[in-house]
Amino acid sequence: MNRFLTILIASLFPVLLFGQNNFDSLLDELDQTVADYQLYSNKKETEINKLKGLLQYTAADLQKYAIYGKLYAEYKSYQSDSALIYARKSFQIAEKLNDIQKLNHARLNLTSIMGTLGMYKEATDILNRININTSPELKGYYFTVNSVVYGYMSDYAASLQEKEKYVLLTKKYRDSSLNFYPTPSSAYIMAKSSTLLDAGKHNETLHLLLNYFPNIAPNSPDKAVIAYIISQAYRAKKDSKEEKRWLTISAISDLQLAKKEYISLRSLAFLMYENGDIDRAYKYIKRSLEDALFCNARLRTYEISKMLPIINEAYQKQNETNRLQLMLFL
Secondary structure, three states: OHHHHHHHHHHHHHHHHHHHHHHHHHHHHHHHHHHOHHHHHHHHHHHHHHHHHHHOOOOOHHHHHHHHHHHHHHHOOOOHHHHHHHHHHHHHHHHHHOOHHHHHHHHHHHHHHHHHOOOHHHHHHHHHHOOHHHOHHHHHHHHHHHHHHHHHHHHHOOOHHHHHHHHHHHHHHHHHHOOOOOOOOHHHHHHHHHHHHHOOOHHHHHHHHHHHHHHOOOOOOHHHHHHHHHHHHHHHOOOHHHHHHHHHHHHHHHHHOOOOOOOHHHHHHHHHHHOOOHHHHHHHHHHHHHHHHHHOOHHHHHHHHHHHHHHHHHHHHHHHHHHHHHHHHO
16 A cells, blocks of 8 residues: 555656646746846837827828727836826817717726726726617727726726625626627637636636637737636635636736736735745736836736735845844854
8 A cells, every 4th residue: 555655646746746837837937927027118118209290191081999998008008197198189080080980999998097096986887878879889998998997997896786786897897798798709718717716606707718818919918818817716625736827827918018007916915925935926016016106007006915924024024034044054
């Protein structure tokens, strides 16, 4: 019997070791990505400047509308104030063009970025004025934006009663969006998996997402979002190892695309703190705060501010302990 157990452990050890090595290499990649954040920011700025350069040679309103839309998309998770400027410019051009589809699309972009900036009153006022039946092709996006805005509002709710109301609206609009997205699209997959996760169907969530994930383009912003939902499914299953792995994958994608408004790196920082990896926890939370402040992502800044003192105190204590140990050794 003992001989059998020895053989079994010996056969499993390389698999376990590979899994750990695989995660360690992911963490190394994340550490390097965090260190190279300026490189990715410079790349983003180059793309933005190319688009701005096109405006100098563009007089037609239709072309301006297209460029403003691309600038909004580039700035959306990078610098919220600039995204708001180009969302407003798009809306102004859409008004001149008198195109109801472009007007509604510009309104939804404007509402979406207002949600990121914490302008909830302004966002809901615009949403309440949109007659989405005039733009049926935008219904999926319309319900998604509603869901995201009310999701932000639930996080900021002052009372439990308000929070419950906004959570219900978030789920209602998210579930409604499923009726208007093509089944194989990323938007459908993200909404469907979130619905399954809320229903406690963790294995179904993972089956859906793990099959879909390999089809996502490496440079797609959806990669980080879907990896994050996978991490939350593993969190619900109390599989912390896989949760950390998928948070790492998500964070790498976020940072390499120069997103400044994100969740994964902050979440990973706290897990690293809980696991005693204080150096990484401090490095990740510091990067998360700097990015949130740069983006002016108010909700993310608020979330990070609650965690930062805890991790910072542990980091300072560790440094003091290391200093004392070094003095003792010397």
